[in-house]
Amino acid sequence: MPKKHILIMGASRGIGKALVHHLAQQSDVHIIALARNEAKMKVDFADLANVSVHAIDLNLKQVRTTLTDILEAYPSVDYYINNAGLLVNKPFLELTEEDIAQAYQVNTLSSFASIQAVLPKMIEQGGHIVNISSMGGFQGSMKFAGLSAYSTSKAALVSLTELLAEEYKETNVKINCLCLGAVQTEMLEEAFPGYQAPLSAAKMAEYIADFTLHQHQWINGKVIPVSLSTP
Template identity: 55%
Template sequence: MKKTIVITGTSRGIGFEMVKLFADMGHRVIALSRNEEPVKALDLPGVKTFSFDLESSSSFEMLGNYLETQQLQVDALINNAGSLVNKPFDELTREDWDRVYKVNVFGVAELTKTLLPFLRHNGGHVVTISSMGGVQGSMKFPGLAAYSSAKGAVITLSELLAEEYKDRGIAFNVLALGAVQTEMLEEAFPGYQAPLSAGEMASYIVQFSLTGHKFYNGKLLQVSNSTP
């Protein structure tokens, strides 16, 4: 059955690969990214792109109006976009903290709130991409105080939302990723070679978003075979 999937952070890396995989499977994809051109250039059937800024209220209004006008029900929201600053803690500015939290936490919360009226009851699935650095008790790395603490915040947020909306049959789960060969990994760990490609991880997330809600709700799954 054709499903409607909303994905953030689609201009590169895992998000870009997920758009292609969902389109190949025949699903409708709403691809959100500040830079919509990479996905638009693919000219894939069933893919709608938006230039979308998780820090801008007008972006959320635009998306809500589009879903209402098209009378769409959303089967899965994948909160994939992320912002990373790699600096020693004592060099982080207020602006650094604001930028990371506005995208990684406040943007996730606002987008989820925007989509709640459209998420399919008894089958909707919200998948938030976190990081092993946000998992309590996991190994931590210098320079990632803002990023990893923000990724920890969305883990707790998802657990809370799973409880709050369980009567609607909407599942909220988190995937805490380990090392994947992406541009963001290069920013965090320059020169490190990850054991998984963006395409490989995208394939896993695609399948989880389509089926994981049948088995999990309010859960954190650690998707990692290496540290970092």
């Protein structure tokens, strides 16, 4: 049986790093781990024979071509966990154009580009794309001051999920979106110092990994809140 290839964007720390460690325990998968900090991933995943690491900067314009070039080395992409994210926490009137553009570039625009690179590798054999959004981008959830750039850019990812599931419904590609509540990671600690989330990155990774590998047999185009903390 050929190995299934799992692409994880944003794998150098937090939930993405925990996902690599969790999924690499399966011998029948090969993990393609991406982030800017390639050196750190090389050290952190040095003992994992079924993990390859590549550098990519989602801030740059040529995400689609860069990722397409990286993926040429792999026969397929069976699962894509679109997990990278940038949290901007600033009062609305203090947001600069650059803050807003960066949040949208990393959380939204690069998602268009990376999915455009992944889909051609996935369409023939089928697969599952899992977009990692936030409870802040989930309609009707509690909202937090300072997160307008971040949460609206994550809400766009929710909508993109629903639209792509419709556009590709005749294929074997399924696309779903998980809206996460608070998870104890570097991102959370930097944005809200001292706040204690009810879930660790490793615990959240368990759920995301199981969802990615199995749930697309039953659901497509769905947006699912995954939260112990946020109403």
